[in-house]
Amino acid sequence: MAPQLEPFFKQVDDLSGSFIDRLRKAVAIPSISAQDENRKDVFRMAQFLASELEALGAEVEQRPLGKQPGKEHLDLPPVVIARYGNDKSKRTILVYGHYDVQPALKEDGWATEPFQLTVDSQGRMYGRGSTDDKGPVLGWLNVIEAHKKAGVEFPVNLLCCFEGMEEYGSEGLEEFIQAESKRFFKDTDAVCISDNYWLGTEKPCLTYGLRGCNYYSLSISGPAQDLHSGVFGGSAHEPMTDLVNILSRLVDSQGNILIPGIMDLVAPLTEEENSLYGGISYTMENLHESLGSETSIHATKERTLMARWRYPSLSIHGVEGAYSAPGAKTVIPAKVIGKFSIRTVPNMESEDVNRLVFDYIKSEFAKLNSKNTLDVWLQHDGKWWVASPKHWNFTAASKAVKQVFGVEPDMTREGGSIPVTLSFEQATGKNVLLLPMGSSTDAAHSVNEKLDKRNYIEGIKLLGAYLHYVAEEPMSL
Amino acid sequence: MAPQLEPFFKQVDDLSGSFIDRLRKAVAIPSISAQDENRKDVFRMAQFLASELEALGAEVEQRPLGKQPGKEHLDLPPVVIARYGNDKSKRTILVYGHYDVQPALKEDGWATEPFQLTVDSQGRMYGRGSTDDKGPVLGWLNVIEAHKKAGVEFPVNLLCCFEGMEEYGSEGLEEFIQAESKRFFKDTDAVCISDNYWLGTEKPCLTYGLRGCNYYSLSISGPAQDLHSGVFGGSAHEPMTDLVNILSRLVDSQGNILIPGIMDLVAPLTEEENSLYGGISYTMENLHESLGSETSIHATKERTLMARWRYPSLSIHGVEGAYSAPGAKTVIPAKVIGKFSIRTVPNMESEDVNRLVFDYIKSEFAKLNSKNTLDVWLQHDGKWWVASPKHWNFTAASKAVKQVFGVEPDMTREGGSIPVTLSFEQATGKNVLLLPMGSSTDAAHSVNEKLDKRNYIEGIKLLGAYLHYVAEEPMSL
Known part of the structure; x- marks a missing residue:
C-alpha cells in the first residue's frame, strides 16, 4: 500500500519559497574548507545547520575533530550530528552530506556572485555549494519542516551526519x-547519501556502485643532480627517457590496460548485467557534451557506460621532477616520478593489482638495459563498492522516484570514488544507497555551479517519499 | 722564433696579489642580471670595468642597449667596448666576455659569502663570478697592465666586447x-672568447666546436577541460597517454635517436678525426664524477666524447599541463605539451631536422588511432659551430699553452651551445677560438663557484702569450 504523501507534497510546494531562502542563507556563507582564511565561515556554516536543526526539534551536537593535521593552527570543522525521532518501532535511517564547499571567485569566470544565490528565469539557482552539497543537506531539513507543518507523522528515526x-x-x-x-x-x-548527480538532466537515478582507485608513483633516478643536456646528452642514461618508455607500456590510446593479468581480475559480464545498459537514459551526445569534444573511445552508450562503471581504466596524471613550466628549459632532470592510477572494479583486490603492476613495470624496465634506478610504489588505494540494488533501501527509493517523477529510476554505478560510502x-554493516538530487549539468567544483529549482523542490519530495517507503518495505537482503 | 715572454711572465707573477685584488673588487659587486633589484649593480660593474680599462689607457665606451624587452622599467646594461692600440701594422684581436653573474645566496649552500672572494689554503678562490666570467674578463685587463709595467710592447690591437x-x-x-x-x-x-672550461682539471684545452640545439614542443589536446579520471577514465582518449607514447618513440634508453633520417644527416667520422679522441685527457672516472653516478651509456672515453661532441642527442625535458606537484591528483589533463630538444652537429641543417621530426611524429601519431589533436612545432633553434683548429688563431693559442703549461693543449669541442660564438x-667572417681559463671543477652556475689561483695567474700568462704568438703566426686558413 502506497503511503499517503499528498499533504507532505503540498506542504513542500507551499514552503518552496522559504526552502529557497534557506538555501540562499547557506550559499551566502563561504564555507570553503581548503582556504585557511575561510575556516571561520566553515564553523559559521556548522552553527547555521545546528541552529536550524535544533529549531526543527532535532537533538544536535557539533562534534570536534581536533587540530588539522599539518596545519596545527587550525581546528578541523565539527561533524554536525543530529537525531530526529527515537521510536524503537520505526526504522532508523542515517543520512550523510557535507556543508563545506569548493573555492570560488567571481574572477574565475562566474556570471554571477558565487556566494549569492541567483535564480534565473528558467529556475536555475546559481551559487557555490547549491548542488554540492548544501541543496541536498538542506533537503533533509526541509523534509522535517514540511512534515511538522503538514502535521504528518515522521515515518522513520533520522540520523544526520554532516561534515565540513x-x-x-x-x-x-x-x-x-x-x-x-x-x-x-x-x-x-x-x-542514504545524497552527494552525486543524475547521469543526465531528465531522469533520476539510484547509484549502487563506485569504482575504486589505486594510485601509483613510478620513480626513475640516475645522476646525482640535474644535468646540462648539451654537455651530457648522449653520454648518460636519461631518467625521463626511461620514464616515458615505461609509462607508454601501461595503457594504449584506446584505453586498453597493457599490464598482463589485470583484466583477468575483472568480474565477467553476465547476460543479466549486459541487458541493463541499453535501458539507461544516456546518449553519446551526453558524453560529448561533458567532454566538450568528440574524443570518445567507444561507439555506443552501452560500451561507454561499461567502461565507466564496470571495467578498470588507467590514467597517467603527470610527471614530478621534470620541467613543467611554459617556455624552454634544456635540463636533463636527475629524478622523475610518473603518477598514474588504476580505477578498480569487482573483483580486483588491491594486493593482486599491486603485484601485477610492480612485476610488470620491473620486468619492462629490465628490458631497457638502463643503468638508472627504478622504484614503484602505491601512494594510496580505495576499494570499489557495489551494493545490492535489490535491497529494500533501493526498492523504497525506486518507488519514491516513481511517485515523485513518474518514471522508474535508472540504476547506475559511478566511475569515481566516494570513500565515505x-x-x-x-561501520554500520548496512546497505548504503546513493540518492542524487542534482543533475549532470550542475557543474559541481566548476564555475557557475547551480541546482535547478525542479531538482531541489522535487528532490525534497523525493527524500521525504523515500523515508515513507522505507518505513513500509519488508525486510530484504 | 718564439717571442720573448719572460719579462711579461715575471711581471704577472709580481702583480699576482694585485690581480687577485682586482678580482676581489669585481666579485664584491653582485652584478646579477636576472634579478631586477641588482640591475644597479650590473651597471656598477660596467662602470668598474670601464674605469679600470680607461686607467690602463684603453679607449672605452659604454654602449646602451635600450629598455629590457618585457621589462620596460629596466634599462639593459651597457656593452662595454674598448680598443687598446690602433697600429695598422699589428693584428687586431677581438675578445669577448661577460661581467654579469648568476644569482647566489649563502643559504643555497655556499660555504663562504658568495660575493666575497675567499681564498683557501689550496689556492681555490671562491666567489660568484670568479670563473664565470669575471676572472677571464679581468685576465685581459691584467695582460695590459703587466705589459705596461714590464715595459713590453703590446703585440696586437685589442678590441674588447664585454656584455652584462x-x-x-x-x-x-x-x-x-x-x-x-x-x-x-x-x-x-x-x-677569442674565454667563457668555457677545461675538460678536466690538469690540462688546458682549445675549443673549436659546439653542438647546436633545436627545441621542440609537442602538444596533444582532447577534451575542452581537465576531466575527472573516475568519471571519464576508459571512455575518452587521454592526451597524456598519447603523449608518453609519442615521446617514447623518439629516443631509446641507450640514447639512440629513433627518428628515421636524423643520423643520415650527421657528417661521417673520418679516420683522421677518429684518431683524435684517444689522446684527449679525459677518463670515464671524470664522467662519473660529473654525473655523480655511474649511469653512463658508453664503455669508453672515446665513444663518450664522440657522443658529446660529434653526434646528436635527444633529451626529453618535461611535460607542461600535466600534474607536476608532489602528492596525488587524479585529474586527466585536457592538454599536455611535451618538451624535447635535439643537440645538432655537422651537417644537420635545422630545416631538414624539423621536417624529419614533424613528419615522423605526425605519422606515429596517426598510428595511435586517437581522436585527440596533435601539434608539434620548433620553439627555437641555434646552429652548431665548428671552426678550423688549423687556423693561425688556434696555432698561436696552442703554442702559448705549450709555453705556459708545458703541454700540448687538447683540441676539444663542446656539447652545449655558446650562441655568441x-x-x-x-659578423666578422673571421676565425673564432674558445680559450678557457677555468677548470671542469669550477662549479659555474652552482654553489661554491671558484677559480683556482693557478688557473687565474697562469691563465693571464696564457692570454698574453697567445697575443704574442698571434702577432707572429703566418697567415693560414
Missing part, C-alpha cells in the same frame, strides 16, 4: 565514523 | 654585434 571537510579529503571523518559505529550510528538500519557500509 | 646580460639570454647583444660588424668590429682579424663568426 569533504572538499579537503574528509580529514578526521573516517576515524569519527569508526569510533561512533557502536554509539551514534548503532541503530542504523540503512544509509565504504566507510559507512563497513 | 649573458646569464639572461644576452638580450640585445646579437643586434649590437650585427650593427657594429662594419664599425667597431671591422678591423678584427680573429676572435656563431654571432661573432658571422
Whole structure:
C-alpha cells in the first residue's frame, strides 16, 4: 500500500519559497574548507545547520575533530550530528552530506556572485555549494519542516551526519565514523547519501556502485643532480627517457590496460548485467557534451557506460621532477616520478593489482638495459563498492522516484570514488544507497555551479517519499 | 722564433696579489642580471670595468642597449667596448666576455659569502663570478697592465666586447654585434672568447666546436577541460597517454635517436678525426664524477666524447599541463605539451631536422588511432659551430699553452651551445677560438663557484702569450 504523501507534497510546494531562502542563507556563507582564511565561515556554516536543526526539534551536537593535521593552527570543522525521532518501532535511517564547499571567485569566470544565490528565469539557482552539497543537506531539513507543518507523522528515526571537510579529503571523518559505529550510528538500519548527480538532466537515478582507485608513483633516478643536456646528452642514461618508455607500456590510446593479468581480475559480464545498459537514459551526445569534444573511445552508450562503471581504466596524471613550466628549459632532470592510477572494479583486490603492476613495470624496465634506478610504489588505494540494488533501501527509493517523477529510476554505478560510502557500509554493516538530487549539468567544483529549482523542490519530495517507503518495505537482503 | 715572454711572465707573477685584488673588487659587486633589484649593480660593474680599462689607457665606451624587452622599467646594461692600440701594422684581436653573474645566496649552500672572494689554503678562490666570467674578463685587463709595467710592447690591437646580460639570454647583444660588424668590429682579424672550461682539471684545452640545439614542443589536446579520471577514465582518449607514447618513440634508453633520417644527416667520422679522441685527457672516472653516478651509456672515453661532441642527442625535458606537484591528483589533463630538444652537429641543417621530426611524429601519431589533436612545432633553434683548429688563431693559442703549461693543449669541442660564438663568426667572417681559463671543477652556475689561483695567474700568462704568438703566426686558413 502506497503511503499517503499528498499533504507532505503540498506542504513542500507551499514552503518552496522559504526552502529557497534557506538555501540562499547557506550559499551566502563561504564555507570553503581548503582556504585557511575561510575556516571561520566553515564553523559559521556548522552553527547555521545546528541552529536550524535544533529549531526543527532535532537533538544536535557539533562534534570536534581536533587540530588539522599539518596545519596545527587550525581546528578541523565539527561533524554536525543530529537525531530526529527515537521510536524503537520505526526504522532508523542515517543520512550523510557535507556543508563545506569548493573555492570560488567571481574572477574565475562566474556570471554571477558565487556566494549569492541567483535564480534565473528558467529556475536555475546559481551559487557555490547549491548542488554540492548544501541543496541536498538542506533537503533533509526541509523534509522535517514540511512534515511538522503538514502535521504528518515522521515515518522513520533520522540520523544526520554532516561534515565540513569533504572538499579537503574528509580529514578526521573516517576515524569519527569508526569510533561512533557502536554509539551514534548503532541503530542504523540503512544509509542514504545524497552527494552525486543524475547521469543526465531528465531522469533520476539510484547509484549502487563506485569504482575504486589505486594510485601509483613510478620513480626513475640516475645522476646525482640535474644535468646540462648539451654537455651530457648522449653520454648518460636519461631518467625521463626511461620514464616515458615505461609509462607508454601501461595503457594504449584506446584505453586498453597493457599490464598482463589485470583484466583477468575483472568480474565477467553476465547476460543479466549486459541487458541493463541499453535501458539507461544516456546518449553519446551526453558524453560529448561533458567532454566538450568528440574524443570518445567507444561507439555506443552501452560500451561507454561499461567502461565507466564496470571495467578498470588507467590514467597517467603527470610527471614530478621534470620541467613543467611554459617556455624552454634544456635540463636533463636527475629524478622523475610518473603518477598514474588504476580505477578498480569487482573483483580486483588491491594486493593482486599491486603485484601485477610492480612485476610488470620491473620486468619492462629490465628490458631497457638502463643503468638508472627504478622504484614503484602505491601512494594510496580505495576499494570499489557495489551494493545490492535489490535491497529494500533501493526498492523504497525506486518507488519514491516513481511517485515523485513518474518514471522508474535508472540504476547506475559511478566511475569515481566516494570513500565515505565504504566507510559507512563497513561501520554500520548496512546497505548504503546513493540518492542524487542534482543533475549532470550542475557543474559541481566548476564555475557557475547551480541546482535547478525542479531538482531541489522535487528532490525534497523525493527524500521525504523515500523515508515513507522505507518505513513500509519488508525486510530484504 | 718564439717571442720573448719572460719579462711579461715575471711581471704577472709580481702583480699576482694585485690581480687577485682586482678580482676581489669585481666579485664584491653582485652584478646579477636576472634579478631586477641588482640591475644597479650590473651597471656598477660596467662602470668598474670601464674605469679600470680607461686607467690602463684603453679607449672605452659604454654602449646602451635600450629598455629590457618585457621589462620596460629596466634599462639593459651597457656593452662595454674598448680598443687598446690602433697600429695598422699589428693584428687586431677581438675578445669577448661577460661581467654579469648568476644569482647566489649563502643559504643555497655556499660555504663562504658568495660575493666575497675567499681564498683557501689550496689556492681555490671562491666567489660568484670568479670563473664565470669575471676572472677571464679581468685576465685581459691584467695582460695590459703587466705589459705596461714590464715595459713590453703590446703585440696586437685589442678590441674588447664585454656584455652584462649573458646569464639572461644576452638580450640585445646579437643586434649590437650585427650593427657594429662594419664599425667597431671591422678591423678584427680573429676572435677569442674565454667563457668555457677545461675538460678536466690538469690540462688546458682549445675549443673549436659546439653542438647546436633545436627545441621542440609537442602538444596533444582532447577534451575542452581537465576531466575527472573516475568519471571519464576508459571512455575518452587521454592526451597524456598519447603523449608518453609519442615521446617514447623518439629516443631509446641507450640514447639512440629513433627518428628515421636524423643520423643520415650527421657528417661521417673520418679516420683522421677518429684518431683524435684517444689522446684527449679525459677518463670515464671524470664522467662519473660529473654525473655523480655511474649511469653512463658508453664503455669508453672515446665513444663518450664522440657522443658529446660529434653526434646528436635527444633529451626529453618535461611535460607542461600535466600534474607536476608532489602528492596525488587524479585529474586527466585536457592538454599536455611535451618538451624535447635535439643537440645538432655537422651537417644537420635545422630545416631538414624539423621536417624529419614533424613528419615522423605526425605519422606515429596517426598510428595511435586517437581522436585527440596533435601539434608539434620548433620553439627555437641555434646552429652548431665548428671552426678550423688549423687556423693561425688556434696555432698561436696552442703554442702559448705549450709555453705556459708545458703541454700540448687538447683540441676539444663542446656539447652545449655558446650562441655568441656563431654571432661573432658571422659578423666578422673571421676565425673564432674558445680559450678557457677555468677548470671542469669550477662549479659555474652552482654553489661554491671558484677559480683556482693557478688557473687565474697562469691563465693571464696564457692570454698574453697567445697575443704574442698571434702577432707572429703566418697567415693560414
